[in-house]
Amino acid sequence: MSFLRTLIPFDIAGGMKLTGRYFGKVFFSANRKKVRTEIKHFTQEYPEVAVRLQPRFRGRLTLLKDEQGEIKCVCCLACEKICPTQVITIEKGKKEGRKMPFPVRYDFEMERCIFCEFCVESCGFDSIILNHQFELAGYNREDFSLGMEGMAQNMFEPSPVGRHSVAED
Amino acid sequence: MPIQAIPMTLTQTLVMGLLQIVVVLIAVFIMVPLLTFAERKVIGYIQVRLGATRLAGGHVGITGPMNRIMWSMGKVPMLSIVRGLPIFIADALKLITKEDIIPAKADRGVFTLAPIISVMAAFGVFAAVAYYPGVMFYLPKGFPIVGGLPFQGFITDVNVGLLFILGLASVGVYGIVLGAWASNSKYPLLGGLRSAAQIVSYEVPLTLSLLVPVLLAGSLNFKEMSILLATGKGLHPLAIIPLFIGFFVYLTCGFAETNRVPFDLPEAETELVAGFHTEYSGMKFGFFYLAEYANMIVVSALATAFFLGGHYLLPFGLQRFIPETVPFLGQPSFIFFLGKVCFILFVFLWVRATLPRYRYDQLMDVAWKYLLPLTLVNLFIAALIRFAF
Ligand code: SF4
Numbered sequence A: 001m002s003f004l005r006t007l008i009p010f011d012i013a014g015g016m017k018l019t020g021r022y023f024g025k026v027f028f029s030a031n032r033k034k035v036r037t038e039i040k041h042f043t044q045e046y047p048e049v050a051v052r053l054q055p056r057f058r059g060r061l062t063l064l065k066d067e068q069g070e071i072k073c074v075c076c077l078a079c080e081k082i083c084p085t086q087v088i089t090i091e092k093g094k095k096e097g098r099k100m101p102f103p104v105r106y107d108f109e110m111e112r113c114i115f116c117e118f119c120v121e122s123c124g125f126d127s128i129i130l131n132h133q134f135e136l137a138g139y140n141r142e143d144f145s146l147g148m149e150g151m152a153q154n155m156f157e158p159s160p161v162g163r164h165s166v167a168e169d
Numbered sequence B: 001m002p003i004q005a006i007p008m009t010l011t012q013t014l015v016m017g018l019l020q021i022v023v024v025l026i027a028v029f030i031m032v033p034l035l036t037f038a039e040r041k042v043i044g045y046i047q048v049r050l051g052a053t054r055l056a057g058g059h060v061g062i063t064g065p066m067n068r069i070m071w072s073m074g075k076v077p078m079l080s081i082v083r084g085l086p087i088f089i090a091d092a093l094k095l096i097t098k099e100d101i102i103p104a105k106a107d108r109g110v111f112t113l114a115p116i117i118s119v120m121a122a123f124g125v126f127a128a129v130a131y132y133p134g135v136m137f138y139l140p141k142g143f144p145i146v147g148g149l150p151f152q153g154f155i156t157d158v159n160v161g162l163l164f165i166l167g168l169a170s171v172g173v174y175g176i177v178l179g180a181w182a183s184n185s186k187y188p189l190l191g192g193l194r195s196a197a198q199i200v201s202y203e204v205p206l207t208l209s210l211l212v213p214v215l216l217a218g219s220l221n222f223k224e225m226s227i228l229l230a231t232g233k234g235l236h237p238l239a240i241i242p243l244f245i246g247f248f249v250y251l252t253c254g255f256a257e258t259n260r261v262p263f264d265l266p267e268a269e270t271e272l273v274a275g276f277h278t279e280y281s282g283m284k285f286g287f288f289y290l291a292e293y294a295n296m297i298v299v300s301a302l303a304t305a306f307f308l309g310g311h312y313l314l315p316f317g318l319q320r321f322i323p324e325t326v327p328f329l330g331q332p333s334f335i336f337f338l339g340k341v342c343f344i345l346f347v348f349l350w351v352r353a354t355l356p357r358y359r360y361d362q363l364m365d366v367a368w369k370y371l372l373p374l375t376l377v378n379l380f381i382a383a384l385i386r387f388a389f
């Protein structure tokens, strides 16, 4: 039996079968649109096709809003305290018809952010996330100072160079 | 399908020969870059990537229009595989325009001669390969000098064609060894020595495995052998057994002869930088490259002609079960030959993407301990079938 095993290369045949199967899979799904089958390859054709990111991808910081369009943040300053690079600055304020404090200013200086996601983990109200934007280049330092609506750079809008990234949570 | 000699004057013979050589050379020069492109694509697909899909420059610049055309082709499921095809022109241009460096202490004459020997050995073999054993088409009447004459599917009809091919193919190793020695550098020398040992070892089982078809066909003529082995006329049905074993042994040795993975020790990147062509650059390196891929085509052509039924549909002499009266499938056709050659070339790439490289002692073990006894037994079976039945 072992003599036959030596003579007939079963292992090579097994390996060829495996690689052949992968070849077939990718060969029949290599077109860029999802036409007949699901896309099986891992190549990202980035500038032309939206990038397929993992759900845990850590992009730019964004404040979340609830169903009424109200900002969920209650100014507990937990994120400001835990941030290792101290890039979050929050100014507490009051708003008509709202019991909880309301952030009048929420400044986020992205140039020093290390995208560690500590702020998101520390927030007990789930009011911030790191979204999936990764095209964060800018021409000036001011481009990296993000704030609430009304500021020059608004963290609710997609990044100015982010034409292709998928801006959803 | 015997071909009667066509009366031709000396000039006509010469012009006809030149014409055929040019056609074959052009075909090979087209096939080799296509093969390199296919290599990138096939290995990419096997590794769950896409391979080459675009030229440099994206959708703007000089290559922009080309990239946009390829991009729109990508929407069509089947056409998406040819995306990136113009890269083979870019590759060839790069090789031709690159600076040609000769190391200061190198032996200049031999250094230049080595790639020439390699390429000549690789291309000379095509003289005896028959792509179609007969008249492919008749040249139009208005053609100068050779108008109206038949264009045959082979350059010359050597009656010891196989011997010629084997002899010329083993000259190719001189190119590698001489180039390695003339580089005056350690890594190329090691690569060249390995290559010599490897090719000399694998020449033995290779030739012995090719003796099976020679024995069964009783001829050394490429054309006669391929016709006889394909149609199976006068072959015992049992002859399929030695042919089948011989095919796999031949293919294994063919991989070793062309220095392909898993036998690519002469150019083992991890140990020898780039092996025998470390010091070569520009078109001199291009010649080695060309010779390697031309050799792959030759190995595929031989395997096709002697084992896979050549220009007939079915391999191993099974063609006898299809009567010659069947319109397309029963008739010889150049398309079958090309298809099988392409399939074996695909197997070359497939194996490259699958198998890791052998260690040096394993390489010698495979040749002398396994393949040589196997081919001898195989030859014995073939001889029994030929003479006992
Ligand atoms: S991701 Fe890290 S560095 Fe960036 S704002 Fe949050 S806590 Fe600070």
Ligand code: SF4
Pocket (backbone or CB within 6 Å): A072, A073, A074, A075, A076, A077, A078, A079, A080, A090, A122, A123, A124, A125, A126, A127, A128
């Ligand atoms: S931790 Fe959450 S709720 Fe508290 S200030 Fe930061 S964002 Fe607002």
